[in-house]
Amino acid sequence: MSAPRPADRSGDTVLDGFRAVPGVHCETTMLGNMLRHAGVEISEALVFGLGQGIDAQFFPPPPHAPVPPMLTGRVGPGLITEQACAALGIGLITLRESDDAGAHAQAVAALSVGRVVGVTVDIFHLDYFASRTHFSAHCLALHGLDDSTAYVVDTTQQGGAQQLPLASFARARASDEGFMPSPRLHWHLDGGPAPPVGSGVDLAPRIWPAVQGAAARFLDRGRGDDRGIAALRRAAGELPGWRRLPHGEAVIPEIARFWRFAGTGGTNFRGLYAEFLAEAHTLTGDTDLLPSVTAFTEIVAAWTGLIDHLGGHADAPERSAHLKEAAARLHALADAEEAAFTRLLDLSRDREGTV
Template structure:
């Protein structure tokens, strides 16, 4: 069966695409930058563990948090459930689909058969809108094909995978409530909340402090890397192409600030948009330097990348302080 009259969300980022598809079903239609911004999605993390092949550079809030923030700001009812039983996990989702409810899923994209270059990442999201005896029908990002399918077996494996960012067969639904939302009011609140979280990270490898730390950590990474060619190339791809919308999510936040300024006409938003336009360009330059490092293995490019990260840290801190005064 497939849910009829499906409106798939056409997005670049997996969580906003999955959640956006659920929102379209209940008549909430917003742009992807607006979903990202209202989800208070901007962040930064530099994560390096011995079990990881190479350090992870992330540019958004933790998985699950974006949808939670977004539905709270939009006065919608979010229901999130987990179970360690793969049988129960599928039966619960199947029951919802049979009732005409599109469901959001959290997955490890390594097992999804439509990924042309599979890699382990357990913080991936897709919306499921149907199934048959062998396959599940999903909505994923534009670059993954939009409306796609994967076998029920592969879906079960993707939902149950363990590791960093994994959940126990997590699925979620969104419903309307009696409360409406005032877009102009919630934009300001979401930006202030995001700024406060970004400027006060709980650990030193997050927020602008994390970017500063990364400026020195990448030099250590270069000297200890077992495979410079692959590691820095993969990091560049993850920053620029792996569902971030480009520039480690800064393009999405820049466009959110532009859309917000057009609605509210506030000076802080105009300044924020201008600054994030420059910041996004710096992140893209950084990813190109990482790619260059992978090709040339030259220390000079690492030092250039380190210098850019220090500039970015300063500019993001300053800009988020301005946005925090809304």
């Protein structure tokens, strides 16, 4: 880990030797950069898999509000970071301040001892972000602050390494608007030595507990009808009625674009999980993982087909039938995901010797 380089103004710090590596998803990009600067080199897919990031969450539209339903393909914000660090045996510090001055001081303190800082922000206030929608569950890796600029890493889609005016960064960090706000929330790795993670010998024993935890959670219907497999079933059941939402005909293609590009849709996370399972096969040498790699690769293709179909809603000759077809595709996806996770749960329990 490189030493910090003090900036011109006392109390501000920019990490020397930091190497920005953008990724597919914001939280795994954030944590990957935190780990890498601490000397832990693992892929984004392994961060996601060890963090048990795969899931489904359904957020129905509020009554009488022009807000579309949201179906995400991952666990809640912050859980990947917490669970991946726990799986890797790395200490994680979580901090939250009530005002901007305190949050700035926290970030400077972590940077001054050579730690990359994970930050949640509202994309509405990010100067380089094209979206004009409030979404406050976005994550950045902060690697420097000076008297005018915050130096951050975002996803590849958002340009990777970015420089933000300090005022914009402060507004984004403090926002309490949009989806799942968490104003002035910071994470950084603790000051202990990082374990020697990175080889198959180190990572292989950590694979099966992570697979088992994710599969058991996804299949658990006791969490309600808005989480896991039940969330997919509920969304599929309600999808034919989305035309009746406020501005429904215009909203449906927007939902498709969200699933494709926003990072919280089904296809991105299923793709990351397929990559994780492929790496897990390499690390463990367990050929019984290969059917699961194939299954999730096919699931990604099915999600892509559903998104293409839903995105063509405006041009469909019979829109009601078009949505019913989309619902049937989502039901079929739920079937495929339930079968894939059931296989993984059985396999991981066998390898772990649990029931």
